[in-house]
Structures are given as C-alpha cells and as structure tokens.
Amino acid sequence: MRLAALAAAAVFCLTSLGTPAAAGVLVASGDEWQLSTAAYQGDYAAGTQGFVKSLANTFGGVNYLFLTGNGNVPGSQLGDAAAQLTSLGKTISYSDTFDAATASGYDAVFHFGQLIDQNALAAYVNGGGNAYISLGSGWYGSAAGEAAAWNPMLATFGLVAGDTWFSAQGFVQATVTSGPAEATSLLWGYGQSIEKLSPGAASQSYIRGSFAGGPSDIGLIGASAPLFSSAVPEPSTWAMMLIGFAGLGAVLRRRRALTAFA
Known part of the structure; x- marks a missing residue:
C-alpha cells in the first residue's frame, strides 16, 4: 500500500x-492602449512590464501573433511590447487579418481593438490557443454597443464587459487596487470595465483600479483562468x-x- x-x-x-x-487562456482588457508604447513610459512602465511578464508566463510557448490593421493602435505603437516579449524568449509575428488558418501554429494571439471574428477567436482559445483581447475601441459605436457585441463570447469564458467608458477621454492614470505586485499604476485610455461574470466563475478579475474622481476599485483586466507570475x-x-x-x-x-x- x-x-x-x-x-x-x-x-x-x-x-x-x-x-x-484542453483550453487556452483568454485575457481581456477594457482598454486597447494597455500595451502601447505610451504604456511603457514614465510611471506606467513598471506596471506594464509586470503585466506583460505575467502574460508571457501564463501563455507559455514561443510563437506569438500581433494583430494589426483595422484598429486604433497601429503597429508603430507595439514596438515596446514586442521588444519585451522578445527579451522573454518569444518570437513576434504580425498580421492584419485573423482566421483559423492565420492563428494555426501560434501559441498566443494579441488583439488591439480591431474588429474580429469572435467565433474564430473563441474556437482558437477552446482549441488550446491563448489570446489577449482589447475592448474600449469605439468600433461598435458606443460602450454599450461594444459590450453587447462582446459579452456573449466573453460569458463563455466567465467574463463580462461594462457598458460605460471611463474615466475622462485621453490617457489617465489607473491606481491599481489589486493585481501583480509590480503593477502599482497603469495607463488607461478611456475604456470599459471587465469583471467576473459571477462570483462563482472560474475566471479572475486580474487587475482592478481606481481613478481620481472615480470610479473606484473597478475591474480593468480579466482572465478566463488565473494568470501566473512564474513559469516554473x-x-x-x-x-x-x-x-x-x-x-x-x-x-x-x-x-x-x-x-x-x-
């Protein structure tokens, strides 16, 4: 015995x-500027770097795909994120289209606010791929329209997007109330909340933050499963x-x- x-x-x-x-991890940010060059500057740099490191550790693998093109964040704004991931042993490729064939062979796909086939994205994650997606883009007319477009898919991963953009337009500082130790503040560019769908969901409200003048302790970044700070x-x-x-x-x-x- x-x-x-x-x-x-x-x-x-x-x-x-x-x-x-069996399934990969879906990470959703309420703001499409979260990994932009602007987020790697000044007071935001440490928080952004800590967040990206946790993404790399959670997603694992080597081959990452950045989606460019039909979005508010151009490829020229992604150089710092690409450089950090490269320093962590990842290989970065770029594409202005997304479908099952394009995603094949990549360990993770990064979306920066552009219109995308959500069914193909969900199938990719459910098939073992990892994805980082960004809302707050304005491509659906309003925050409520964007939430209505994304929430059916997000719900299958235990997440829900809010129907209001905050805080003021332009870049502001989000003071992190919970999240990785390295992330004391993050850049925020007029986005919407990402919360757990229900208290019992297996998803995670990964980074929460407060803003001068409100709102307070609101979900900024959520994940379908916990993100890790260590890959070992x-x-x-x-x-x-x-x-x-x-x-x-x-x-x-x-x-x-x-x-x-x-």
Whole structure:
C-alpha cells in the first residue's frame, strides 16, 4: 500500500506539471492602449512590464501573433511590447487579418481593438490557443454597443464587459487596487470595465483600479483562468516530487533487499 501511494503521488505530480489544459487562456482588457508604447513610459512602465511578464508566463510557448490593421493602435505603437516579449524568449509575428488558418501554429494571439471574428477567436482559445483581447475601441459605436457585441463570447469564458467608458477621454492614470505586485499604476485610455461574470466563475478579475474622481476599485483586466507570475513550478511542488521519488526509491531498495535475503 505504501509503495502504491508513493507511486501514485509521483505520477500525480508529473501529470499535473506536464499535462496541458484542453483550453487556452483568454485575457481581456477594457482598454486597447494597455500595451502601447505610451504604456511603457514614465510611471506606467513598471506596471506594464509586470503585466506583460505575467502574460508571457501564463501563455507559455514561443510563437506569438500581433494583430494589426483595422484598429486604433497601429503597429508603430507595439514596438515596446514586442521588444519585451522578445527579451522573454518569444518570437513576434504580425498580421492584419485573423482566421483559423492565420492563428494555426501560434501559441498566443494579441488583439488591439480591431474588429474580429469572435467565433474564430473563441474556437482558437477552446482549441488550446491563448489570446489577449482589447475592448474600449469605439468600433461598435458606443460602450454599450461594444459590450453587447462582446459579452456573449466573453460569458463563455466567465467574463463580462461594462457598458460605460471611463474615466475622462485621453490617457489617465489607473491606481491599481489589486493585481501583480509590480503593477502599482497603469495607463488607461478611456475604456470599459471587465469583471467576473459571477462570483462563482472560474475566471479572475486580474487587475482592478481606481481613478481620481472615480470610479473606484473597478475591474480593468480579466482572465478566463488565473494568470501566473512564474513559469516554473513552486518550490513546494518540487519538494513534494523529490520526497515522493526518494521514498519510492527507498521502498524499492528495501523490497529488493528482502527478496535477495529470502
């Protein structure tokens, strides 16, 4: 029984580390300027870099696709995000179109506010791909129109977009109330909220923030699953694995010794 328990524990540790989830992770920001060059300047830089690092650790893989073209954030505004991801070992490609064939072979797709086939995007994520999407673009006429267009798809990932843009037009500072330790403030360009669909949803309100004059503690960035700050197993996980394998080896050696004695 002891041997079987140790073997099961070792197999569980390996399985939990090496078996990928069936679906990928969808991350949604309420503002399409969140990863722009402007977000890498001044007081926003540390927060932006911390957020992008957590995206890279969560998405994993190597090949990332930036969608350009029909959006408010041109490719010329994406150089700093591309440079940071490259420094983290990622390869960045660009495309002004998105469909299943285009996404094939990429570990993550980044969307910056342009019109997109949401069914194709959902199928890509459900098939194991990862995606970062940006709302707040104005391509649907109003915040309410954008929320109505995106919320049916977002709901399948446990998220919901608000129907109001905030704060004032132009770039303002969002003081982070919860999120990664590196992110004390983020750039915000007149976007809308992203919240958990319900308290019991498996999704995560990843970054929340407050603005001078309001609103306060509102969801800025949400994810269909928790984002991680580290791409490697926790020390406690490695410790469990080592203890399990050491114990398993000891039992096997003891059994061999008893068999030889008999």
